[in-house]
Structures are given as C-alpha cells and as structure tokens.
Amino acid sequence: MMKKLPILLTPYIKTRYPYDKLKICRHCRHFTVLGETECPVCGKSALQKVEELAASTLRRSLWGSRLTVLLITAIGLVMSGSTMQTILLAIGGTALLALLWTMQRRSTPALLRLELEKLFHREAYPLIAGLANDRETAIKVFHSGDKPLAYEMLREIGALVHTDQLRIEQILLLQSFVLRKDMDLMLEPLLMDHFDPDLVEYIGELAKIRRDLLKENTFRYILLHEGHILKMEHGESILVGVAGAAVRMKRYLTLYPYLIMRYARKLPKDRFLRLYRIIESSPKSSFGPLYEEVMSIYNERYKWDEDFLPAHKERGV
Ligand SMILES: [Zn+2]
Incomplete structure (x- = not known):
C-alpha cells in the first residue's frame, strides 16, 4: 500500500459564484483561476477579475445611453424656438435622464450577470483553453513533487470545470494524504x-x-x-x-x-x-x-x- 503523506492544506475560500476567482490577463487575454496578479502565460502583472472586466464594459455602455439622452436634449435646446419650449425641453430631458439613471442603478446586478454571460459566450474557446492550461500547470506541479499545491490548484479549477477526469485526479491526490478532521475537505x-x-x-x-x-x-x-x-x-x-x-x-x-x-x-x-x-x-x-x-x-x-x-x-x- 502507498505510504500516505502528512500534509497541510490551505483552507478553500468559498465565493458566491464559481467564476468569482476567474481572471483574465489584460495583456494577452489569457484566462486563469490560478494566481492573483501575475499572468501564468505572459508573466505580466496584468490579471483582472472577469467580474471587474464585465463591470467596466457595462459602465461604458450605461454611460453611452446617458450621453445619448444628454445629446438629444442639447440638440433640442439649441433648436428650440421659444423660452417655453426651452424650459419644457430642459425639464423633460432632466426627468428622462433621472429616470434612466434610476432604472440602470436598479437593474445593474442583472445587467452585470448578462454582461458576464455575453463575455463567457464570446470568449468560450479562450476560456476553455485557459482552464486546460491551468490543469497542465497543476500536473507539472504534481510532477515536481508538490502534491498539496497540485491538489489545491486542481480544487480551484474544479470549481469551474466539472469533469470526472479532474475529480479522479483530486481524489487520487487526496488518497495519497493523511486526512485529518481539521482539514478543509470536500x-x-x-x-x-x-x-x-x-x-x-x-x-x-x-x-x-x-x-x-x-x-x-x-x-x-x-x-x-x-x-x-x-x-x-x-x-x-x-x-x-x-x-x-x-x-x-x-x-x-x-x-x-x-x-x-x-x-x-x-x-x-x-x-x-x-x-x-x-x-x-x-x-x-x-x-x-x-x-x-x-x-x-x-x-x-x-x-x-x-x-x-x-x-x-x-x-x-
Ligand atoms: Zn498574460
């Protein structure tokens, strides 16, 4: 029987959504769940959470529609023929902008989810390739002898990749450790x-x-x-x-x-x-x-x- 290793595991940090730990490199557009700032492919400190990327895209598009309302109001004001028309246009434009602002604020969480969905759909191939690369990195770490780290990496990838192969790899690693009740196991x-x-x-x-x-x-x-x-x-x-x-x-x-x-x-x-x-x-x-x-x-x-x-x-x- 294989000798089991006594090890220490870093506790697993749970997140609200599985993709909360997913990051994208601003430099080479590589996706990863491993590492905090440094991109595992290009080595640049350019990792950004996908949620932050989606939020900034969303902010730009929200500002776009607000500016459109402002622009239409401004054109109307320039072209208005009387003081009454100017006052009515100013009131109407301001009310429309306030309404738009309120509606956008209320629907921001839903719009953010939608933006993320669009991002995952658009970037499906690089996302799969990025996670496959993460798995290869974990396997390399395993071969270098750091089994606990390899398991922790596979555990992170496992939050997004639900394949039996990845499950078996995690189980085999866990079975090579001396398990204790104080460990963060799943x-x-x-x-x-x-x-x-x-x-x-x-x-x-x-x-x-x-x-x-x-x-x-x-x-x-x-x-x-x-x-x-x-x-x-x-x-x-x-x-x-x-x-x-x-x-x-x-x-x-x-x-x-x-x-x-x-x-x-x-x-x-x-x-x-x-x-x-x-x-x-x-x-x-x-x-x-x-x-x-x-x-x-x-x-x-x-x-x-x-x-x-x-x-x-x-x-x-
Ligand atoms: Zn990169």
Whole structure:
C-alpha cells in the first residue's frame, strides 16, 4: 500500500459564484483561476477579475445611453424656438435622464450577470483553453513533487470545470494524504455517476473523520453501487462506516432505512447507541422494519448495558 503523506492544506475560500476567482490577463487575454496578479502565460502583472472586466464594459455602455439622452436634449435646446419650449425641453430631458439613471442603478446586478454571460459566450474557446492550461500547470506541479499545491490548484479549477477526469485526479491526490478532521475537505463536488473504487475509499475515510460531509447525494451514490462496493477488499467496513454516518440525522433514517438496517448489526457501539436513541424516542410506526431490527439488536446485545439506560443519554453526534 502507498505510504500516505502528512500534509497541510490551505483552507478553500468559498465565493458566491464559481467564476468569482476567474481572471483574465489584460495583456494577452489569457484566462486563469490560478494566481492573483501575475499572468501564468505572459508573466505580466496584468490579471483582472472577469467580474471587474464585465463591470467596466457595462459602465461604458450605461454611460453611452446617458450621453445619448444628454445629446438629444442639447440638440433640442439649441433648436428650440421659444423660452417655453426651452424650459419644457430642459425639464423633460432632466426627468428622462433621472429616470434612466434610476432604472440602470436598479437593474445593474442583472445587467452585470448578462454582461458576464455575453463575455463567457464570446470568449468560450479562450476560456476553455485557459482552464486546460491551468490543469497542465497543476500536473507539472504534481510532477515536481508538490502534491498539496497540485491538489489545491486542481480544487480551484474544479470549481469551474466539472469533469470526472479532474475529480479522479483530486481524489487520487487526496488518497495519497493523511486526512485529518481539521482539514478543509470536500465531498459533494467530487461525486461522480459511475462506480469508482478510489471515490468509495475516500468516502470511507470521511465516514471516519468528517461524517458531516456525507449527505443525501453520497448516500444515494453508495446505495446505487452497494453491490460493487461489497466486492471491494474493505467494502463492507466502508458501508458500515457510511451507515454509521447516516445515523447522524433522523431524516437519513427515514430516507435510507434499508441501508442502515443492512449494517446495523456491525455498527460500533457509539453509532448503534445513537441509532437506538433516535428509534426509541420516535413512534414505532415511523421506521417499520428498521425499528424491529434495532430493537432486536438491542435486546440481544445491549439490554443490560448501562450506557443504554435513559439516564445516560448521549449529547454528541
Ligand atoms: Zn498574460
């Protein structure tokens, strides 16, 4: 088995939109999600956030329409034949400008999204090429031996590029690290449709250290590929771990009762106690066969266990 590396990971900075970290070089028009100021292609300190680029394009076009209104008003004023006409034109022009200004201010966020969409559409090819170049940079970093940095780079690219190849590369790197619960780990973005033993192993690791990362999509993935997982070397213990993570919330007991039922007998005592507490405090009808199974395990093994007495209710998850 490959020796795992103890490493430190930089926390992942979440952004409101996936493209928030995407930048474009003002000099060579190269797109990248890596680096803050220096362009990885031309080396110039000319990186600009795509959102800033779209905002400046939008500002120019908004000013264009304001100037058009001003120009029309000015021509009208020059050509007006009487004082009354001049006053009416001045009032009308000012009101129109104020209205336009207010409308533009209110619709700026929506217009900015539209401008970004246009930018991505217009620059689709350079954008794909830029992100492919970012991935190649990460692979080079990997070959140079800096695996944590390579993973962090792939993680950034993964926010925008949703391919299984990129997911597998991240999972393989994660599987070469000693994972700890204080690390900024993620699972949902790495889930795939097809069965992947490395992904399953990674889920198994997380079931031990970060149960909170296992949610509906993971349980569905595990259920879908349960047959394949059981054929893996430690498949059953991974499934027990996943069932142990599912007893974290009552909702998961309702959603996946059969997954939990199949592995309830193999759960470690603390996870079974958690399961028992939820089942015992709910109406019998809520869980059907799961209720029967849990009670039968309880009667066989834990009936005389002090930890299962009502006075010893656990507090943690
Ligand atoms: Zn450049």
